[in-house]
Amino acid sequence: MTKQNDADVAFIQALAELLNTNDLTEVEVKREYGENDRLNVRVSKAQDIVQTVAAPAPVAAAPAAAPAAAAPVAADSAAPADPHNDPNAVPSPMVGTAYLSAEPGAATFVKVGDSVEEGQTLMIIEAMKTMNHIPSPKSGTIKRILVDDGTPVEFGAPLMIIE
Structure with missing residues (x-):
């Protein structure tokens, strides 16, 4: 792996850790290093959130973007x-x-x-x-x-x- 790739992997791992420690479901970052050199990273995790409904109804998972x-x-x-x-x-x-x-x-x-x-x-x-x-x-x-x-x-x- 090149030095830049190692840094990118460390950066992505840091984003994943940020996601978990702050109870976020998604983080997206776009970096441009030069004209034809860029890094686009989107780290997300799926969460099943069950909503309690007052009337009997099927319980469905909320969208992953819901906190x-x-x-x-x-x-x-x-x-x-x-x-x-x-x-x-x-x-x-x-x-x-x-x-x-x-x-x-x-x-x-x-x-x-x-x-x-x-x-x-x-x-x-x-x-x-x-x-x-x-x-x-x-x-x-x-x-x-x-x-x-x-x-x-x-x-x-x-x-x-x-x-």
Whole structure:
């Protein structure tokens, strides 16, 4: 193996370790070393996530891209079974760790039943040691909170339902 190939293998192993230690399901990296020299790596793992449904129904595995942290914290019985398809879902704008309050022990930014205004902070997502406030995309009422405090979230994962 060449020196660059050894480095590439070590890089791919580091990505796999990052995947496991941060409970991610997929990581993709594209590197360009020169005009005709590039490395495209996509490391993913399949996860079977079983969703509990209130009414008797066949239990199906969720898509591999769904984070393990997507278990509902508070559920509305009339809510759609899959929050990914809910038009009122607030998607995560980034990969990171979700925090429902400004600091440990503090009151949460919002709770189920709260009325929120557009732009109001719903939660914080920590990404690369930076705390990113996640604003409400619209005014409405919090119907469901789909993540737990301190859990990892993926890009596009539903965080909350606002109606």
